[in-house]
Amino acid sequence: MTVKVFVDMDKCQHYGQCCFEASDVFELDEDGKLQYVAEADESRRDDIESAADVCPMQAISVE
Amino acid sequence: MSSVVIVGAGLGGLRAAEALRANGFTGTITVVGDEVHLPYNRPPLSKEALAGGVDVPGLEFRRKASIEDVDWRLGSAAVSSDLAERTVTLADGTTLAFDGLVVASGIRPRRLPIPGPQEGRHVLRTAADAHAVRDRLRPGTHVLIMGAGFIGCETAATARALGAEVAIVAIDEQPMVRPLGAELGAGMRRRHEEHGVRFHLGHSIDSFVGDDHVQVAVLSDGTELPADVVIEAVGSVANVEWLAGNDLDLSDGLLTDSAMQVATSSAPVVAVGDIARHPNALFGSVARRIEHWNMPTETGRRAGATLAALLAGDEPDRGPFCAMPSFWSDQYHHKLQSFGMPGIADRIELVEGSVDGPCIVEYHDASGLVGVVGVDRTQELAPYRKQLAARAG
Ligand SMILES: Cc1cc2nc3c(=O)[nH]c(=O)nc-3n(C[C@H](O)[C@H](O)[C@H](O)COP(=O)(O)OP(=O)(O)OC[C@H]3O[C@@H](n4cnc5c(N)ncnc54)[C@H](O)[C@@H]3O)c2cc1C
Ligand code: SF4
Numbered sequence: 001m002t003v004k005v006f007v008d009m010d011k012c013q014h015y016g017q018c019c020f021e022a023s024d025v026f027e028l029d030e031d032g033k034l035q036y037v038a039e040a041d042e043s044r045r046d047d048i049e050s051a052a053d054v055c056p057m058q059a060i061s062v063e
Numbered sequence: 064m065s066s067v068v069i070v071g072a073g074l075g076g077l078r079a080a081e082a083l084r085a086n087g088f089t090g091t092i093t094v095v096g097d098e099v100h101l102p103y104n105r106p107p108l109s110k111e112a113l114a115g116g117v118d119v120p121g122l123e124f125r126r127k128a129s130i131e132d133v134d135w136r137l138g139s140a141a142v143s144s145d146l147a148e149r150t151v152t153l154a155d156g157t158t159l160a161f162d163g164l165v166v167a168s169g170i171r172p173r174r175l176p177i178p179g180p181q182e183g184r185h186v187l188r189t190a191a192d193a194h195a196v197r198d199r200l201r202p203g204t205h206v207l208i209m210g211a212g213f214i215g216c217e218t219a220a221t222a223r224a225l226g227a228e229v230a231i232v233a234i235d236e237q238p239m240v241r242p243l244g245a246e247l248g249a250g251m252r253r254r255h256e257e258h259g260v261r262f263h264l265g266h267s268i269d270s271f272v273g274d275d276h277v278q279v280a281v282l283s284d285g286t287e288l289p290a291d292v293v294i295e296a297v298g299s300v301a302n303v304e305w306l307a308g309n310d311l312d313l314s315d316g317l318l319t320d321s322a323m324q325v326a327t328s329s330a331p332v333v334a335v336g337d338i339a340r341h342p343n344a345l346f347g348s349v350a351r352r353i354e355h356w357n358m359p360t361e362t363g364r365r366a367g368a369t370l371a372a373l374l375a376g377d378e379p380d381r382g383p384f385c386a387m388p389s390f391w392s393d394q395y396h397h398k399l400q401s402f403g404m405p406g407i408a409d410r411i412e413l414v415e416g417s418v419d420g421p422c423i424v425e426y427h428d429a430s431g432l433v434g435v436v437g438v439d440r441t442q443e444l445a446p447y448r449k450q451l452a453a454r455a456g
Binding site for chain 2: 013014015016017019020028029030031032049052053054056058061
């Protein structure tokens with residue numbers, strides 16, 4: 001099983017809070033724009049859920 | 064089956080409920096909220112939701128499946144409590160019994176007694192507040208903002224974007240001076256001035272003039288300012304009244320230990336979010352309330368784990384609490400981001416850029432780096448955050 005990650009880029013303000021919870025999944029690039037991987041291993045679920053919790057814009061959904 | 068009552072249906076209450084479940088608590092959870100809404104996100108109320116329209120369902124937090132069975136008692140405030148009897152009484156007369164209690168009732172904006180008409184005076188804490196303000200922000204309307212903290216400044220930026228005429232009156236020497244310091248505060252002031260905001264710093268409001276509705280504000284130096292809408296953002300008062308009579312330390316919010324537990328022999332009680340005055344081992348032993356959005360999540364997780372342990376008859380983790388305070392703010396597409404506690408610093412150093420452009424500012428005290436603020440430099444703050452986290456030792 002994998003975890004599906006979706007970030008609503010209309011909502012995302014590139015604060016990078018998510019990156020501190022799961023740096024292998026979420027990253028700010030050199031221009032400060034959020035980059036993320038859309039599918040991660042099931043073992044990463046808790047950290048990805050945490051990332052969704054701490055997103056100020058509540059832009060992250062997890063499946 | 065044991066039961067938990069959570070008073071306050073905001074972010075802290077929500078996270079505490081989730082953490083109780085995540086830590087194996089299977090009893091009943093009842094969340095009491097005086098607002099009629101399920102927990103929703105407040106920061107947009109001074110930013111995009113104020114600019115674009117207050118759509119509360121769109122602001123609601125996602126609720127995890129683990130808390131599907133929570134009983135939400137919304138639209139009724141807790142008015143009193145008896146910790147020895149383990150009961151909370153609501154405004155509608157209901158009394159709820161509990162085995163464990165979570166205090167999550169947050170804060171409310173402070174109101175200053177100012178003579179003159181009262182109609183037209185607003186605050187910004189709830190969706191209802193934002194709704195009332197939103198309806199009055201029109202092009203050309205004279206908006207007078209009391210207080211130059213984050214909420215005052217964000218509201219000023221939003222009101223300008225909507226075409227209103229905006230003045231800020233504050234006793235401080237610069238906007239956001241306590242968290243940012245005078246230099247960066249001045250830089251932020253100049254950004255606001257470029258967008259047409261007028262500042263009256265070092266002043267307070269003596270009185271309002273008007274018939275039923277405020278029309279003019281009279282400042283301490285006699286200046287008269289037109290004021291169709293007054294928005295007051297001059298600090299906060301903790302919602303602790305319902306806890307009176309239980310012999311608790313309510314001097315500034317509710318005091319807790321590092322496990323977020325409240326010292327009382329009566330019942331297991333924890334506190335979370337804006338109301339909780341708690342020690343943070345990253346910044347010495349002083350207990351503080353921290354009104355940042357990330358703290359309800361951090362304190363909620365810890366408090367939920369503590370309460371679940373206590374109700375299971377286990378000893379909770381009483382080790383140091385080391386959550387990283389973090390805030391952000393959005394003003395005219397400028398992004399401020401902070402980690403740590405810049406407000407406690409006694410030495411401030413601009414390390415990159417200029418306070419009038421993208422920059423990074425370090426905040427120090429005798430113990431070393433205590434905080435960092437970046438303006439439009441979010442992606443470069445990670446190493447500072449790491450350095451601050453290393454203060455845990
Ligand atoms: C306009 C605005 C903008 C903000 N912007 C930012 C930002 O950009 N960045 C940032 O870091 N932080 C920001 N914050 C702060 C952040 O929103 C708060 O720190 C956070 O909401 C605190 O959550 P809480 O659960 O502790 O309290 P709250 O969200 O206030 O929840 C407490 C709930 O309890 C209810 N309640 C109170 N008394 C009772 C009672 N007796 N019985 C029942 N219910 C009761 C309250 O009505 C409320 O619904 C902002 C806040 C506001 C108001
Ligand atoms: S925390 Fe949210 S807003 Fe910030 S970068 Fe991540 S997804 Fe975007």
